[in-house]
Amino acid sequence: MGLPEAAVLDRLWDTVEERRLSGDTTISHSARLLARGTAKVAQKLGEEAVEAVIEAMAGNRRALIGESADLLYHLIVTWVDAGIRPEDVWAELVRREGISGIAEKAARQNLSSAGVVKAGETTKLP
Numbered sequence: 271m272g273l274p275e276a277a278v279l280d281r282l283w284d285t286v287e288e289r290r291l292s293g294d295t296t297i298s299h300s301a302r303l304l305a306r307g308t309a310k311v312a313q314k315l316g317e318e319a320v321e322a323v324i325e326a327m328a329g330n331r332r333a334l335i336g337e338s339a340d341l342l343y344h345l346i347v348t349w350v351d352a353g354i355r356p357e358d359v360w361a362e363l364v365r366r367e368g369i370s371g372i373a374e375k376a377a378r379q380n381l382s383s384a385g386v387v388k389a390g391e392t393t394k395l396p
């Protein structure tokens with residue numbers, strides 16, 4: 271295998287989806303977490319995000335790599351629970367490619383100040 275690459279995320283999604291469909295909750299962490307329901311899945315996502323924040327603030331590069339993997343895993347479990355496929359998210363990132371985040375936000379603010387978009391509404395595609 272060459273350098274690790276992002277395709278691992280697609281493989282991980284396939285594995286977690288398989289655990290949702292036929293995983294044994296006594297041996298599969300994913301099956302057990304998904305069986306606990308959306309609130310628990312979302313809680314764990316939040317917890318892992320905070321753990322990544324803590325390591326980033328502490329400047330613990332190695333620990334932040336580990337917490338990043340935990341966060342990505344729990345984000346994928348959240349996608350599986352919500353019926354989101356990786357390509358749904360990859361398509362959104364591709365749509366945004368080449369559009370500066372600053373220009374994107376300014377355009378949204380112009381739309382809302384022109385009354386085209388009500389404040390609080392987003393012009394981001396669903």
Ligand SMILES: N=c1c2ncn([C@@H]3O[C@H](COP(=O)(O)OP(=O)(O)OP(=O)(O)O)[C@@H](O)[C@H]3O)c2ncn1[C@@H]1O[C@H](COP(=O)(O)O)[C@@H](O)[C@H]1O
Pocket residue numbers: 282285286289293297298299300301339340343
């Ligand atoms: N990438 C991961 C991965 N990252 C983290 N974790 C698990 O996530 C859990 C996080 O620990 P926590 O204490 O935060 O969560 P918890 O055990 O629910 O504890 P509580 O908060 O409920 O008390 C640990 O058990 C980690 O092992 C993962 N479990 C699985 N995977 C991948 O998913 C695949 C399928 O795993 P299973 O579903 O277990 O078969 C594996 O082959 C891996 O590729």
